[in-house]
Amino acid sequence: MTSHENFQTRSGMPSKPLLSILPVTTAEMEPNGSFRGTQENCMVDDFKRNFYPGVYLVVFVLGALGNGFSIFIFLQPSKKPKSVNVFMLNLAVSDLLFVCTLPFRADYYLRGSHWVFGETACRIMSYSFHANMYVSVYFLTVLSIVRFLATVCPFRLLHVTSLRTAWSLCAAIWVLVLAPSGLLLSSGTSKNGKRASCLEMNLSKITRLRILNHVVMVVGFALPFCTLTICYLLMIKSLLRLKVPKSNARISHKKALITVTIALILFVLCFLPYHILRTLYLIQWREGRCNEQLHKAVIVTMAMAVANSCLNPLLYYFAGENFKQRLRAVFKKGCMQKEMHQSCLYMAKQTMHE
Numbered sequence: 460m461t462s463h464e465n466f467q468t469r470s471g472m473p474s475k476p477l478l479s480i481l482p483v484t485t486a487e488m489e490p491n492g493s494f495r496g497t498q499e500n501c502m503v504d505d506f507k508r509n510f511y512p513g514v515y516l517v518v519f520v521l522g523a524l525g526n527g528f529s530i531f532i533f534l535q536p537s538k539k540p541k542s543v544n545v546f547m548l549n550l551a552v553s554d555l556l557f558v559c560t561l562p563f564r565a566d567y568y569l570r571g572s573h574w575v576f577g578e579t580a581c582r583i584m585s586y587s588f589h590a591n592m593y594v595s596v597y598f599l600t601v602l603s604i605v606r607f608l609a610t611v612c613p614f615r616l617l618h619v620t621s622l623r624t625a626w627s628l629c630a631a632i633w634v635l636v637l638a639p640s641g642l643l644l645s646s647g648t649s650k651n652g653k654r655a656s657c658l659e660m661n662l663s664k665i666t667r668l669r670i671l672n673h674v675v676m677v678v679g680f681a682l683p684f685c686t687l688t689i690c691y692l693l694m695i696k697s698l699l700r701l702k703v704p705k706s707n708a709r710i711s712h713k714k715a716l717i718t719v720t721i722a723l724i725l726f727v728l729c730f731l732p733y734h735i736l737r738t739l740y741l742i743q744w745r746e747g748r749c750n751e752q753l754h755k756a757v758i759v760t761m762a763m764a765v766a767n768s769c770l771n772p773l774l775y776y777f778a779g780e781n782f783k784q785r786l787r788a789v790f791k792k793g794c795m796q797k798e799m800h801q802s803c804l805y806m807a808k809q810t811m812h813e
């Protein structure tokens with residue numbers, strides 16, 4: 460019995476036979492503790508159905524609100540636009556686009572791993588997740604480097620922090636990530652009994668994903684992560700060297716340190732566990748084998764990687780240039796308009812009474 464059928468059972472269909480709830484008896488145990496058998500013997504599908512939809516829907520709501528509102532703030536006119544905000548705006552756009560795919564993913568798992576939105580939409584799912592993750596990795600890294608350079612050599616590198624350079628770097632990041640991610644568009648749905656599977660591993664994908672994983676592990680994760688760590692250590696060193704308290708240099712160093720620290724925390728929390736466990740999962744994956752503990756661990760770390768899309772607004776709030784001021788201005792404007800609206804209503808009421 461498949462998980463999909465189990466799901467239907469919960470919705471009122473006949474109850475499931477005893478064998479299907481005893482996966483161990485139907486599976487053959489391997490010396491390493493994993494089970495050999497079909498995916499039906501594995502309780503991972505049930506775990507995904509219980510775990511993913513809730514996480515995806517929460518990230519969708521928080522991510523849509525947080526990123527939507529942040530984009531609105533970034534687009535407010537500013538006297539002195541800053542390159543840091545250009546990277547943050549691009550990051551927020553990428554996150555907003557990605558969180559819009561999450562309700563479709565949630566629906567897939569709620570139906571017991573059955574895809575109903577067609578072939579193209581299925582291909583876009585895996586593509587959007589990976590594209591968003593590596594675009595985020597690069598925006599966070601470049602953002603930290605720019606902040607770091609602006610404090611270490613503020614005058615010599617003015618061109619690096621100019622708006623034009625920021626937009627060019629963003630365009631380069633989009634192209635360099637979106638183009639190779641296109642490789643993920645080649646695999647869509649596959650038949651699994653009555654179900655249409657999407658977002659699942661199978662024999663036709665494994666070799667390509669193993670190769671891709673090795674490349675992106677270095678270029679898409681290890682390299683940016685090491686760069687961030689070096690920036691962080693150099694920032695602390697130069698901050699400790701600054702003697703004058705409350706000087707402008709010290710304030711801008713602190714700002715840069717906040718940016719790099721938040722970026723590093725996001726990396727360690729969201730991307731590091733996923734990359735390690737994904738690599739282990741891909742290495743040990745064999746068709747029909749169920750390594751339940753490891754697969755569940757990848758699922759949890761994948762959810763943490765997805766959650767990055769609703770956590771980035773924290774970075775904008777604490778490290779964005781003039782973000783808090785603009786936020787305050789927007790609220791003030793909103794309140795004033797509301798007050799005006801209320802006084803207009805009051806005046807209108809008065810006029811009607813007269």
Ligand SMILES: CCCCC/C=C\C\C=C/C=C/C=C/[C@@H](SC[C@H](N)C(=O)NCC(=O)O)[C@@H](O)CCCC(=O)O
Binds near residue numbers: 588643659672
């Ligand atoms: C710079 C541009 C680089 C582009 C290429 C990037 C990365 C490709 C390299 C490796 C990818 C491996 C994917 C492995 C998938 S397991 C494979 C599954 N079909 C899948 O793709 N799932 C992902 C999903 O749910 O969206 C795991 O994440 C599965 C997580 C747990 C699960 O839901 O079963």
